[in-house]
Amino acid sequence: MSEISTSTLVAEEKKTSASSSFLSPLVIICMLFFIFGFVTWANGTLIPFFKLSFGLTNAQAFLVTFSSYMAYFFLALPSSWILKKIGFKNGIIVGLLILGLGSLMFIPAAQTRTFGLFLTGIFVQGAALALLQTASNPYLTIIGPIESAAKRISFAGICNKTAGITVPFIMGSIFLKNAETVEKKIEAATGLEKEQLLNEVLSRVNTPYIVLAVLFCLFAVLIKYTNLPEVQVEEDVVDDASGEVIKHKSIFQFPHLFLGAFCIFVYVAAEVMAGDIIGVYGKALGISADIAKYFTALTLSGMLIGYILGIVAIPKYISQQKALRICAILGIIFSVLAYVTSGYTSVIFIALLGLANSLMWPAIFPLGINHLGKFTKTGSAIMIMGIAGGAIWPLFYAFLEDHLHLNFQLAYFIAIIPCYLYILYFAVSGHKVGLKHKYN
Template sequence: MAGTNSNSQNILLPLATICGLFFIFGFVTWANAPLIPFFKLSFGLSDTQAFLVTFSSYIAYFFLALPSSWILKKTGFKNGLILGLIVLALGSLIFIPAARSRSFELFLGGIFVQGAALALLQTAANPYLSIIGPIESAAKRISMAGICNKFAGMIVPFIMGALFMKNAAETEAKITAATGSEKEQLLSDVLARVNTPYIVLAVVFVLFALLIKTLHLPEVNPEEDVVDEASGEVVHHKSVFQFPHLFLGALCIFVYVGAEVMAGDVIGIYGKELGIHADVAKYLSSLTLGGMLLGYVVGIFTIPKLISQQFALRICALLGIAFSIIAYFGSGYTSVIFIALLGLANSLMWPAIFPLGISHLGKFTKTGSAIMIMGIAGGAILPLTYGYIKDHLGVNFQLAYFILVLPCYLYILYFAVSGHKVGLSRLKK
């Protein structure tokens, strides 16, 4: 592949930098999980309203992914990362006036700005990981970055959860019992808990941007044309729409991210519905992230030496189907544990889906990557749909969960078996 150097020493610094970025992605993204019950407590929201947190974050990918591709073409990879980190810092600082004015809408605005920054950063980082070395081992490199991402997600509930939801049950009881000015003061004190952590995050993002400024990160450009694997001849494509497997892959990202967010961000509310105490439920997302972390470790040691990316995706899809069924028919901690185990099922999906979706795109790789990133909007739609079905249609919360996530895993299985190959046998027109 043109512009690609498979020498491990040459890719070590870029790989370490991207892993650091994935840690940041994970910390910001999975901070949504403790924010959901925190805003429910602070603003007295329904589940549907609270899930606007994930909606605001993930819907930004849909609107900003393609513009991000254009920005990256203008700025280059390195400057695009710096710009994304600065915007991420600005989004974090919006939390300060939002807390002072007690404006849920302003909080959602800050979360949307963060999502916009992550769209730019993800549009840059994911294809970079895929094409910096052999495409066959892309899932292994993405798994390495994923460990950093999910490790951040594991520690977020213990840091942000401890800060935001300290003495959650006791605080909720006090707010419920208070009236007038006393209640107003309690709510203001609770919302003020976001100030210090988000100021610290903004400073960290700016410092990381300055660090990237000093590093030499080589630009890696994909091949301009696609080579037919059967004949070895160059195939000239005029449009990204000539790659149906790309759009099937983007849909696969959509349902995968939706299922991932349902397992990670929704599990706390799901646990409370089963009667688990609020002070325990706030840490449940760490179980999901722990499962994902375990899966990434397995991926590093098995892909592509022992199993292919496609086969790993098949296994994960089957696990997702099985765990969803058990969680639906289970109760109490049994049901919650299998929701958490969906983290294990989800673990190798992104590392496999993304390189399969952008394979053979040639000069359309950046545009194709942006289209794939747009699929992250699934994390906006599924939790909000779950809240609406549960709150407004009177559907049992376990059934609502089941009828949303099971079709996701069935489609992922289709993409793993045959969807990723659609159109590739007709590369030569």
């Protein structure tokens, strides 16, 4: 009896130790995801802000998201190499310092009224986020069981989207204060008066981005003195069903990884279409810009609800694969309903795409890097490259609307529906391609 009690106690101690071992890193990563969300979703506010300040077309304004998300494409693989050289913790510190540098670039951009310099600063921020995301996402996946990875990523996602919800109220109230009145004044003004108005509007970025730069640097110092252990992945892949060790010599022996990377591509495209573009969409429906600037918060609130449901349900009641299928189907349904309705009703269905999108990243990422073994870091970088979908797809939507002169709702529908159809394919069968171990 005492032997049983002792062994049970040891097992419980191991379980408690394992749980606590990733609790502290989880908190740190969640704080990082809050930063990711704040910086990324601030771009949604910058789009109408730059349209106001520089008189841009939709295609020109969407260069904001293009500059940010293309940085992931170019910097994800170099980020993987950097992490191998300097380690996870130092990689986060470097990423935060680069993020601060990108934020400070907004100051001279505002003073010189140079849109290209703003885009450069946004690209530098994106480069920093590529490094931080390449480190953080696989870390969340491998610090615990793969089956519950979506739950851990959902915790981080709550922090990410909470930041995104606050952005329109903080940045929107600063950048887009009295937007309609200011827009009319700029249109009516000429000469020196117009120059002064534009300088005044652009100067609104100074204080917020100086504060952000300082906070990023302070957080880097905090990370320096925080215990954040490195997590080693297995060198070889072990098949779950047979226990057989599988030798792989190349990353190209994992077709499910590349299908997953493309799934991230279309997912981020859909997320940006639902989150960053909803304000432009609402304005096209005739809704006031002073109201439309808060629509991104509606989309992110939907995502927040979805994350909470994911934390409760995965994997206890539903697998992350099945959750992905449900989310893809909801995305298709809401996209159709947004197209066939108008006004605030259509906007509500666009916002509900946030609910549909919520569990996609948490499910796609672990499925994409599952069973990669020693290729996990490189595979994670390839998955992160898929974030470039957020750069390309808004421009595709703008092309349909501005150059093919399609109705904006039809253009939106044509742009977004293929994304959800592919995500549904990946959820049903794409994530199993090339793997000996099959999922339900």
